[in-house]
Amino acid sequence: MSDIRIPVESKRPTRLINLLRPYLSLSWNPLFSALSFCAIILVFIRMGTSLPGWSEILISENGPVERMSAAMWFMGFVWCLAAACVQRMKAVEWLSVAMFLLLFGLRELDAHRWATEWNLDKLANYWNPRFPLSERLLVLGLMVLPCMVVGVMLVLRFWKAMGHAWRVGESWLSHLVLGVALLVLCLTLDKIGPYGLPLLGVGESGQIFLMGVEEFLEFVLAVFTMAVLWPYLQEALNGCE
């Protein structure tokens, strides 16, 4: 009997950690994992920092959520660069993804404001004579054009794989669709929110709430991207999934 009891007792800590295993690995849908992970992190920040309220945590410029979103994009950029160095056969794909992650990171840090002192998002600014022509051409040549070229190249490269993934029902295609949907939702809240909400009669507190939701979803998007890329990064960096 004692021979049976000893292994049961020694397995107790293992059982506990095995209970946490689905939460710490990718067995959940990455979107739900990312959502719950971000929510837990927010609670940690609320409890562990001296910031007075949720608005300082969520919507404050250079606040914790903004900083974490940017850090996730830059982390992804660096890891994808490393994957491109190690997995030479897929270097083009890794470098293209890295470039997008870098652009997302720069956008999160408002690089368009401190680098050019004008908003790159506003199309009208590109033919506004108030801004130097050389600067506008530099932005078009170094950011917009490479982004478009890489985007087209990625679509062409993935087109064949997409058809196969659709037929077989591979998970990465649904992750891609979810990611794009989340990105569109964030952009909609970011761009249409400030103009559309007052027209709908939403008060200031409602607008602040939606700004907080938008920042939180941006953080979720960054974490979701990392979660989706993770098995591929693992495969590239240490040869195992």
Add this chain to the structure above:
Amino acid sequence: MWILQSWVVWIFVVAMGVVWGLPHLPHYHRDLPYIYDLGGTIFVMWYMGLGFLSLGLYGLVTSFVHLGTFWRVRIFFLGWGSLLLAAILWWLQDVFMNLSIRLG
């Protein structure tokens, strides 16, 4: 050691580094990108340095777990290389900070 292979652990490390580590850096300031002429570049170097730091730590830690010798050596050097790059970036941000001019 499946826990070290989980994204949750590494993202948590980076997130905590950003929330509690970054504000304790010597030149950190809330309005950094705007108060120095090279503030934006310094800001990006910090974040990129953090990315390399996480990759370096991952490389070193992963090289001790169940991998074949080839991958173990490879990721070990990748880890040290990343830590070196992180150190270079953090040294460069110091150089840039000294070259930078405070605005306003």
